[in-house]
Amino acid sequence: MTAKVVTVTSGKGGVGKTTITANLGVALALHSQRVVVIDADVGLRNLDVMLGLENRIVYDLVDVIEGRCRLRQAMVRDKRLPEMFLLPAAQTRDKTAVQPADMVRVCDELREECDFVLIDSPAGIEQGFRYAIAPADTTIVVTNPEVPAVRDADRVIGLIEAEEKGPIRLVINRIKPRLVRRGEMLSVSDVVELLSIDLLGIVPEDHAILIAANRGQPLAFSHNSSLAGEAFHNIARRLLGEKVPFMVLREPTMWKRIVGLIRSGEE
Amino acid sequence: MRALGRLFGGRGQDEPASGTVAKERLRLVLAHDRTSISPTLLEMLKDEIIAVISQHVQIDASAVEVSFSQNARETRLVADIPLLSRPKRR
Numbered sequence: 001m002t003a004k005v006v007t008v009t010s011g012k013g014g015v016g017k018t019t020i021t022a023n024l025g026v027a028l029a030l031h032s033q034r035v036v037v038i039d040a041d042v043g044l045r046n047l048d049v050m051l052g053l054e055n056r057i058v059y060d061l062v063d064v065i066e067g068r069c070r071l072r073q074a075m076v077r078d079k080r081l082p083e084m085f086l087l088p089a090a091q092t093r094d095k096t097a098v099q100p101a102d103m104v105r106v107c108d109e110l111r112e113e114c115d116f117v118l119i120d121s122p123a124g125i126e127q128g129f130r131y132a133i134a135p136a137d138t139t140i141v142v143t144n145p146e147v148p149a150v151r152d153a154d155r156v157i158g159l160i161e162a163e164e165k166g167p168i169r170l171v172i173n174r175i176k177p178r179l180v181r182r183g184e185m186l187s188v189s190d191v192v193e194l195l196s197i198d199l200l201g202i203v204p205e206d207h208a209i210l211i212a213a214n215r216g217q218p219l220a221f222s223h224n225s226s227l228a229g230e231a232f233h234n235i236a237r238r239l240l241g242e243k244v245p246f247m248v249l250r251e252p253t254m255w256k257r258i259v260g261l262i263r264s265g266e267e
Numbered sequence: 268m269r270a271l272g273r274l275f276g277g278r279g280q281d282e283p284a285s286g287t288v289a290k291e292r293l294r295l296v297l298a299h300d301r302t303s304i305s306p307t308l309l310e311m312l313k314d315e316i317i318a319v320i321s322q323h324v325q326i327d328a329s330a331v332e333v334s335f336s337q338n339a340r341e342t343r344l345v346a347d348i349p350l351l352s353r354p355k356r357r
Contacts, residue, residue, distance in 0.1 A: 149292055158300075179286075183284025186289050186293075188287070
């Protein structure tokens with residue numbers, strides 16, 4: 001096996017990098033891929049809670065780098081998905097504990113053992129971002145249809161291009177079809193035109209994402225139940241080389257909205 | 268009435284949708300970010316281009332436009348310089 005190393009990054013924080021990494025990991029594992037997800041946000045780890053694996057961590061990325069344990073010992077197996085592992089970030093250290101060469105070494109070791117290594121990059125363009133993209137074969141830039149997020153995405157794309165880190169693909173997250181229709185939000189084609197990179201996926205704003213995060217059970221586990229869950233699976237399939245049409249994002253009908261309101265009241 | 272419309276998220280007739288405004292603002296900001304040419308530098312370039320060209324040919328300095336054009340992720344500086352036609356001799 002020679003894994004593909006995919007780094008998920010964004011520049012701006014809070015656009016959904018961790019959500020997308022967690023869900024892509026789950027979706028790829030459900031498509032029979034052997035996946036390792038790495039939380040590269042040393043000091044601010046969160047991929048573990050998104051995946052509901054926070055109680056199972058013994059060692060972390062920095063322990064591996066500093067030789068306190070073997071890579072295998074730090075990898076947390078997801079019981080729900082025998083083919084997915086998490087390599088957690090250290091919580092009590094900071095980003096100076098990791099060098100780009102360390103990430104390259106860890107990923108080279110993982111390449112032999114799985115199909116995909118997904119790296120959840122920290123926000124920003126400093127050291128954390130640098131070491132997160134160092135081993136990447138492909139990068140996914142996540143943005144929202146908002147001015148600051150698109151601007152930061154553009155900056156990050158420029159930096160990745162300068163490092164010649166292979167193809168850069170775009171995921172636009174938190175699209176609100178109702179606002180787009182009213183002309184009060186940048187559309188998918190606006191963002192693609194501005195950033196001029198290959199579009200990998202679009203994810204609608206979906207309350208189900210928040211609920212899934214509350215439970216530590218990524219939406220991608222049950223992809224039929226929500227539009228966003230389906231979107232994650234589409235992205236995973238495109239990563240696997242399938243041609244999947246982009247979903248048409250329509251605003252929910254009045255009836256669906258009423259049902260949704262009633263349901264959210266019950267839960 | 269208009270104020271009431273605004274209250275409910277409507278906008279005036281001549282006011283463009285905020286999505287369009289966002290796109291136009293981003294277009295400019297990205298061009299400046301990508302090239303690290305600030306609006307001030309762009310003005311300076313424009314003035315110097317006008318000065319250099321005016322030494323050799325007559326141009327309509329007030330109508331000169333220097334701007335960015337984007338093609339994929341490539342940015343170009345485009346100068347549009349109207350030449351003044353020579354007065355016709357008979």
